[in-house]
Amino acid sequence: MSYDGVGSRALTRSVAFLTAGVLAVPLLAGCGSDDEGGKPLAGQDIAPAARHEIADGGRLRWAVDAMPQTLNTFQADADAGTTRIAQAVLPAMFRMDARGRPQRDEDYLESARVVETEPKQVVVYRLNQQAVWSDGREIGAADFAAQWHALSGRDSAYWTARNAGYDRIQKVERGTGDLEVRVTFARPYADWQSLFSPLYPKDVMGAANSFNDGARKKLKVSAGPFAVQKIDVKAKDVVLARNPRWWGRPAKLSEIVLHEVERDKRAAALADGSVDVADIDPADVSRIKAAGAQGGSLFQSPAGGRTAARALRSWALTHGAEDEDADRELRALEAEGKSLTTRLRQQQSLRDVRVRKSLEPAYTQLALNGSGGPLADERVRHAVAHALNREELAKLVLKPLGLPTVPVGSHLALSGQSIYADGSDALGGQDTGQARALLADAGWVAGPAEDKKEKEKEQRQKKGDKAAGAAGHGAPGSPDGGDGGDEGTYIVGVNDHVNDNKAPARQREDRDGRLYTDDRSGPDGAPGAYAPKGTAAPEAGAAGPLAKDGKPLTLRFVLPSGPGSDTLGKVADRITAMLKKVGIATEISKVSDESYFRDHVASGQYDLALYSWPASAFPATDARPIYAKPVPAADGSLSVQQNYTRVGTDQIDQLFDQALTTLDEDEQRGLLRKADSRIWAAAGSIPLYQRPQLTAVRKNLANIGAFGFQTPVYEDMGFLKKS
Template identity: 65%
Template sequence: MSHDGVGLRAVMRSIAFLTAGVLVVPALAGCGSDDEAGKPLAGQDIAPAARAQVADGGTLRWAVDSVPETLNAFQADADATTTKIAQAVLPSMYRMNDSGRPEINPDYLESAEVVDTEPRQVVLYKLNQQAVWSDGREIGAADFAAQWRALSGKDSAYWTARNAGYDRIERIERGKSNLEVKVTFSRPYADWKSLFTPLYPKEVMGTPDAFNDGARTKLKVTAGPFTVQQVDKKKDEVTLVRSTRWWGEPAKLSKIVLVAVPREKRAEALAAGTVDLADIDAATAQRIDLASRPKGTATPLQGSKAAGTADAGPLARYEVRKSLEPAFTQLALNGADGPLADERVRRAVARALDREELAEVVLKPLGLPAVPVGSHLALSGQAAYTDNSGALGGQDTKEAQALLADAGWVRGGPLKEPKKKEEQKAAGSEGESASASASPSPGKSAGEDDGTYIVGEDGKAGEDPEGRDRDPQGEPPHLAQDGKQHVRQGGGAQGAYAPKGTAAPGAAAGPLAKDGKPLTLRFVLPSGPGSDTLRRVADRISRMLQRVGILTETTRVSDASYFKDHIANGEYDLALYSWPASAFPATDARPIYAKPVPAADGSLTIEQNYTRVGTDQVDQLFDQAIATLDEEEARDLVRKADSRIWAAAGSVPLYQRPQLTAARKNLANTGSFGFETPVYEDMGFLKKTRKATQAARS
């Protein structure tokens, strides 16, 4: 699920049994020695500037989703703001580069390497000799050991959200000097670079009480360019101040104030000048873009709205910095029961989808690369990435129909009784409202923000008293890309249009049925703010499915209940949500795709496999990858696992999520970071030049 920047490793995990026969899988991609990872589809957009060009001092007011419940990133209720704070104030042994790959952080480490593999894997860390905590104590083996004991899972008094990797450590000891930390593993662990980032001081990790409660609202000891001054829940702010104990390049900013601002109120906050930096949706991005452009110029963010129609006003002080998030949106198919318990039906759903079209719906209007995601386990540019979608196959209507027929779903069968003419007319009128809200209207951008989990529905137009969409047949005219009005051909497949006045062809066959029931799938979507894109994506998916005879019944639910009551509980057939990409997929992605295991009470332990589809083979490939210290071999095992995940069709990756950030034009080294870990000490406001001063006075 999407957490708007929360690292996958901060998320707890929990799904069902794969019911299917023997599957013939095409030749697996990604098994050779060539690096097929490619490059990131979009680079970061942070207005880079040399430190000499950045002024000393100033306060950056940065909009975030919430003031965190805890400052301890290893607790279950840690969130995206917890991650931001940890990056700014705590040690990280590794940081992500612009391709989403881990690199040594020289502010804390001189080197780290595997120095022995027999009889045990041993990693030797050599620390930066200047690295100290804010109380003056050297960072050392005692801190590493305290974190290992807290997160190893051996002491249930620690309320930890995860222990992956730490549970494989046998012991931690001092090396030849205080600057060396020697970590010995009981079992081989390929993703050892994921450990000790962030690293908390032994004062936080040393006892259960300190871990559970001591670091929730305060961090007395830190070791970064900033330190935590205050968490103020009344003001909904967290204040970070420049650390006087920092040994690296001194922070340019005096303060960073993280201000909780709901997504739907960020345009208002920007216009009022109360924030300098904020992740925004496409509608707000369009307003900013229009405000900054001379009249008569067009931009990728404007859609069909005429350029130069917006009053510049206060939004002209900002610019939009855009990239792609290290996260992807997927269509999840619940394989626990119902029609999707049959692997053939899941594969038919996947083969009915035009993933390129769906990516274009979201990304093309923003001027971002509209390339479908080809892996469940990595994104383009990351070491494990290769396009394994061929293990399932691309869009193919005939193949989808053949799979459904093989599963026993055929045309015809008893369906609902035809409505009377009066009822049909009334239903058609209501359906127009629903359909109109489901497609981009003139002047509205087609690429909204994905929302809290991902782009959701607004839960308003066209919704019946029980929250379900009307039958989408009988939609009103739509505006096509050519600007002409089109109407659906009478009796045609969902999504088929012809110019107004075109004669209607003969009626198409009815939907598929089996045992007297139509093939109808429950499509569950969130209804909160920022949900327009998901509505459009879901609408396109429904049309694509109807072309092969699959009907969908869309239910809109509140954001609060969407994940907890529906996704996690398996109360859906189809759903859209996002996962962040990880540099360590063998560790982080395994719980998402692990085969569910029956529990003693008869339920299934699903970890985070919310599609409830898994196989023994995928589990084995993950287990082999995590225990393989040869990086190339481990990468190929992960790619093989991804091919098998594609073939099982429990989920279909669609597109990488857009990342749109509003930033003051004089703000440097921050914005849409893409894969790369932010460098907090380099952020700041550009020095005022004589030209800028004169422009400000004029």
């Protein structure tokens, strides 16, 4: 779930499933000393080059997960493609630097600051005098006012995804000159820097019809280094061309083409030249790196006479892959009906592709549904948390890629952001003994399976004693009596049922039959999450299965089954093994990608699930709906907003509310860190690790790749001059 720089502030903090790109939202506002929040765990990897080293012109073909359904980032079905287009063609008052901190964009904004706090908060924006829309009109107060009106929530004719922040504005007016915009807030709003990024022209925001429909498939007026030239649905292309009215540094590229390519077909697309840049899954990394390292035929070897299959297996082993990986390659060839010759030709074509890697501004978590069942008991949720070795899980995913293996310590920020602080001490780390003690305190004791084994053991003991008394041998512990058997063995069940339910209504029933309201206002994020291939084999030292009131302690672990599932399949396997050690059984259900979030996570039909959240620059605004305490709605349903774990407290809500209204940055940081500690203690979600960001790029491209926190600089991307 999946990714990429600063995203739309219109969207709610999007769920990012684990196979594709997440739609990242703006990152945390910088404040305080340079040491606040530490440093990013991984920097950018974009092959930086000076502009004079880059050729003028060229067409860049960039793979995206899907054709955008809308060009309006403030609509519910906006996605990562929508955000990428907006970054290239529209103004943003603030963009993110490499440490994930908002910086004023000088192409649009000379200054922006709070000039009054009493009796009302007032922010004054001074605009760049050269900033104009593509129709020649000056960017000004009329555009700010139109966007505020459209997103304030006061006019129901506008179909907006959300109105956070804009609903706190009292008025927007022209300042002392044409280039000054004065924004007055009815209520204090600490995250004011999140607003008007991106900024749409009044042509889009000034009328409901233009907002709802006019900007879905075209943007007649824009103001960035590029402009939307055309959308070709048949070719699955969005073509961005140089904006002739752009006043900043001229774009090096003539065109950027966003081309829809499925994740599992991107290596082939890179090989056949249909794309130049693509986010890829870990499974493609070794293949691309090996092709580049060889520089020639991938399977050249002094040993002649080998079959193609043996050559492929030998290559896999030479480059660090396991036998199962080579076998999987061969099975894939058969399934896809491709000849090995075609595969080899593709590998040779990948010689000019390089893998750029960093860490995404997003983290993977284990979600625990606290609405019912065993996990409604906080002690059981804590036991699950204490069973996990988060360091081991981070190493499992990140170490093979050569990325830092540090577990994420916050729900609200990532290392490098000023709010970041490791709050996991509020819950504690792995402690198998503590986990078992918590389960016992909650009433979970040795279950029927364990009782049966004990009875079998007693019967064997009696038989051994009787035989020993009659024949003088067979005492307990000897090979033919006593303590033999399979004690301690417990196999976790796997359920491979796929749920293909259709899209649900807005109100649905949760796992206990109660109505809930899904207040998702943004898209589900990028498609898919990694689903496990199976369950882990039993390990020595595992606790026996537990039960309570005759019912076994078994948690439903729901995971998607889409392409690119290998890596997180291993994560799920390892979590399953860790839980088994403390006596918690899991029943794994693999469901379709389309059904996973809609029919399981959002509707509460799960106990355990893996999905990701992007980090936010403005967690007081963006994270509150994720951790807000579910409350009954007026119609009797349960309003969960985006809190799909359904775990929350009044204190957490109060801390977010206080952080949202304080204009003191140090005070806000302290309030948010306290909120994070309370979220850890509630144990509804357990952050695991920052997601890897892997981008395949042609070796002659510069200033593009794995961007990490930073917003891409589209005008500096391009092809290196030929030496």
